[in-house]
Amino acid sequence: MKFDHVDKQWELISRGTEEIIPEKELKQKLESSKKEEKPLRVKLGCDPSRPDLHIGHGVVLRKLRHFQDLGHQAILVIGDFTAMIGDPSGRNKTRPQLTLDESRDNAKSYIDQASKVLDINKVEIVYNSDWLNKMNFSDVIRLSSHYTVARMLERDDFTNRYKAETPISIHEFMYPLAQGMDSVHLNADIELGGTDQKFNLLVGRDLQREYNQVPQVIITLPLLEGTDGIEKMSKSYGNDISFIDLPQDVYGKSMSIPDKMIEKYFILAADSNEDKLTEIRKKLDNPKINPRDVKRSLAYSIVSLYHGEDKAMKAEAHFDQVVIGKNNPDSMDEFILKDDMLLIDILSNEGLTKSKGEARRLIKQGAVRLDGNKVEDINMILFSGNQVIIKVGKRKFLSIK
Numbered sequence: 001m002k003f004d005h006v007d008k009q010w011e012l013i014s015r016g017t018e019e020i021i022p023e024k025e026l027k028q029k030l031e032s033s034k035k036e037e038k039p040l041r042v043k044l045g046c047d048p049s050r051p052d053l054h055i056g057h058g059v060v061l062r063k064l065r066h067f068q069d070l071g072h073q074a075i076l077v078i079g080d081f082t083a084m085i086g087d088p089s090g091r092n093k094t095r096p097q098l099t100l101d102e103s104r105d106n107a108k109s110y111i112d113q114a115s116k117v118l119d120i121n122k123v124e125i126v127y128n129s130d131w132l133n134k135m136n137f138s139d140v141i142r143l144s145s146h147y148t149v150a151r152m153l154e155r156d157d158f159t160n161r162y163k164a165e166t167p168i169s170i171h172e173f174m175y176p177l178a179q180g181m182d183s184v185h186l187n188a189d190i191e192l193g194g195t196d197q198k199f200n201l202l203v204g205r206d207l208q209r210e211y212n213q214v215p216q217v218i219i220t221l222p223l224l225e226g227t228d229g230i231e232k233m234s235k236s237y238g239n240d241i242s243f244i245d246l247p248q249d250v251y252g253k254s255m256s257i258p259d260k261m262i263e264k265y266f267i268l269a270a271d272s273n274e275d276k277l278t279e280i281r282k283k284l285d286n287p288k289i290n291p292r293d294v295k296r297s298l299a300y301s302i303v304s305l306y307h308g309e310d311k312a313m314k315a316e317a318h319f320d321q322v323v324i325g326k327n328n329p330d331s332m333d334e335f336i337l338k339d340d341m342l343l344i345d346i347l348s349n350e351g352l353t354k355s356k357g358e359a360r361r362l363i364k365q366g367a368v369r370l371d372g373n374k375v376e377d378i379n380m381i382l383f384s385g386n387q388v389i390i391k392v393g394k395r396k397f398l399s400i401k
Contacts, residue, residue, distance in 0.1 A: 043188040051109035054240040056233030081129035180207035229258035251315035254299035270301040
C-alpha cells in the first residue's frame with residue numbers, strides 16, 4: 001500500500017494532540033511503514049463500563065479515524081476483562097467492577113455508536129478477555145514481577161489515595177498491567193488515549209520492552225470539558241453532547257458552551273484543520289464579530305460531522321425558529337392524557353426531566369411553560385382533555401392531547 005509523505009501524515013496525526021511520546025520514534029515508524037508499504041497497528045482501548053458515548057469520547061475515536069484515513073490498521077480493544085477490574089485512572093475511590101456479560105452487552109452499544117466516527121468495517125475489533133482470561137497464576141506472577149509498588153505509586157490518583165489513607169485494592173494495581181498486556185498481545189505500534197491514560201500507556205511501552213518487542217509510541221489527547229466549560233464532559237455531570245442526541249439537541253447544546261471554549265471545541269469536537277482555526281481565531285479577536293455567530297458555525301460543524309450536512313441545516317433552522325424566534329417547533333412528541341396527572345409526573349415520565357426532583361426545581365426556576373405561560377405551582381395538575389404545549393428550558397417540547 002502506498003502511504004503519504006511522512007510530513008503530510010504528521011500534519012494530520014499531530015492535530016489536536018497533547019503529547020506524542022516519543023516524537024522521533026513515531027516519525028521513524030512512519031518512515032518504515034512507508035518504505036515497507038506496511039500499515040502501522042494503532043490501538044485504542046475502550047472501557048465498556050458505560051455504553052453511552054459523547055463527543056468527548058469522539059476526540060480519541062476521531063484520532064483513530066485519522067490513522068484509518070492514512071491507511072493504517074485501527075484496532076479497537078474492547079476491555080471486557082479489564083472492566084471487571086475497573087480503571088482507577090482519575091478516581092479517588094475504587095471503581096465498581098462489571099461482570100463479563102455486562103461488559104459484553106455494553107460493548108455492543110459502544111461499537112454501534114463508534115461507527116459514527118470509525119470505518120467500522122475496516123476496524124480490527126478484539127476483546128481482551130480472549131487472552132487475559134487464559135493467563136494462569138504463574139503468568140500473573142511473572143507479569144506483576146515487571147513492576148514495583150513504588151512505580152505504581154507514581155500515579156497521582158494512587159498517591160493521593162495513599163496519602164489520604166483511602167483504600168487501594170491490589171487488583172487495581174493490575175489494571176495498567178493488564179492494559180499493557182493488550183499491547184504485548186497485539187504487538188501494537190501506537191496506542192491512543194486521553195491524558196488521564198498516560199500512565200497506563202507508558203506501562204504498555206515498558207512491558208513490550210520486557211517481552212522483547214519494539215515499544216509502542218503513545219499519543220495522548222486532551223480531555224474535553226462539557227458544555228458547562230468546567231468539568232470534563234460526562235453524562236453524570238449532565239454536561240455531555242451524546243452520540244445519540246438528536247441533531248437539534250447537538251446544535252442547541254453546542255450553542256450553550258461558554259465563549260472561552262469555542263476554539264477548543266473547534267479543535268477537538270469539530271476536528272477543524274489549521275486553516276479553519278486561523279480563520280476562527282481572527283473572528284474571535286475581532287470585536288465587531290459577536291462570538292455567538294462564531295458559535296453558530298461551530299454548532300453547524302459538529303452536527304455535520306456526526307449527522308451530515310442535511311441534518312445540520314435542519315438543526316440550524318430549528319434553533320432559529322425555537323430558540324431565537326421563541327416559536328414552537330413544527331413537530332414535537334405527543335402525549336395522550338387519559339387521566340388527570342401531576343405536571344411533575346408528566347415531565348419526569350416523558351423524559352423532559354431526569355426526575356421529579358429536577359421537575360420541581362425547574363418549575364421553581366421558571367423554566368417550565370404551558371402554552372407560553374410560566375408555571376409557578378409545583379403541584380399543578382393537568383386534567384384529561386386539556387390540550388397544551390409544555391416547554392421545558394429552551395429546547396424541550398411536548399404536546400399534550
